Amino acid sequence: MPFLRVWEATGRAIDSNPSPVAVIAVGSVERHGDHLPLGTDTMVAHWVAERVAEELGAHLYPPIWFGSSKGLSSFRGTIDVDDLALASYVEAVLREIARSGYRICVVVNGHGGNSSIVRVVARRVAFSTGMAIAVVDWWRDVAQEARKKLFEAPGHAGEDETSAVLCIREDLVDMEAASSHSPRYIPRIAAYSPAIDSEIYPRALLGDATKASKEKGCRWLEAIVSDIVESVRELARNLGIEI
Numbered sequence: 745m746p747f748l749r750v751w752e753a754t755g756r757a758i759d760s761n762p763s764p765v766a767v768i769a770v771g772s773v774e775r776h777g778d779h780l781p782l783g784t785d786t787m788v789a790h791w792v793a794e795r796v797a798e799e800l801g802a803h804l805y806p807p808i809w810f811g812s813s814k815g816l817s818s819f820r821g822t823i824d825v826d827d828l829a830l831a832s833y834v835e836a837v838l839r840e841i842a843r844s845g846y847r848i849c850v851v852v853n854g855h856g857g858n859s860s861i862v863r864v865v866a867r868r869v870a871f872s873t874g875m876a877i878a879v880v881d882w883w884r885d886v887a888q889e890a891r892k893k894l895f896e897a898p899g900h901a902g903e904d905e906t907s908a909v910l911c912i913r914e915d916l917v918d919m920e921a922a923s924s925h926s927p928r929y930i931p932r933i934a935a936y937s938p939a940i941d942s943e944i945y946p947r948a949l950l951g952d953a954t955k956a957s958k959e960k961g962c963r964w965l966e967a968i969v970s971d972i973v974e975s976v977r978e979l980a981r982n983l984g985i986e987i
């Protein structure tokens with residue numbers, strides 16, 4: 745099955761090249777330290793989504809750029825979309841993907857603030873349309889062995905995420921502005937609190953970005969792509985879908 749970027753495809757191309765699998769990224773526009781681009785979450789998730797779609801011969805949809813960024817909304821340039829508005833929008837898009845006849849939709853999420861929202865709407869759409877929906881938080885659901893091996897100081901805009909951006913868009917990273925931050929307290933349970941978030945993210949950064957490297961980022965991303973591809977193939981096999 746041919747890989748296709750839906751927004752670049754003509755009507756004839758999309759009609760004559762059907763695929764049972766659609767792939768879409770969801771990200772954010774938010775502050776990532778002083779050294780990474782604000783579009784980091786969307787750009788990396790979309791890059792992963794594109795590689796996965798290529799491997800699977802799937803249809804790639806354009807990413808959903810804006811996400812829910814409560815904890816970093818005080819930083820200039822961060823766009824914090826209301827949770828329920830985001831839920832409705834992502835749900836509407838997934839319903840439209842289902843209506844186009846795909847059997848499996850893979851959602852590559854690039855931002856922690858979106859995770860619970862994306863899962864809730866994925867479940868709603870899957871059970872009301874019959875389309876299977878796989879949701880992957882690319883940095884924490886797959887390739888965790890590689891992550892542990894490669895990085896000592898991971899975190900938001902930290903060693904791991906900075907390495908990933910160095911791999912895909914080195915030109916957008918300002919390593920001279922890279923820094924580190926380890927907060928005195930990180931809750932071990934899900935604790936939603938603006939006071940705690942501003943303690944954790946005074947510089948919109950966690951971990952140590954100065955330890956990042958392009959090479960580590962590329963090795964990690966390769967492991968992530970193959971882990972997702974393998975998981976989707978396995979899902980398809982078990983659903984009796986040929987891909």
Ligand SMILES: [Zn+2]
Nearest residue numbers: 784785901905
């Ligand atoms: Zn991020």
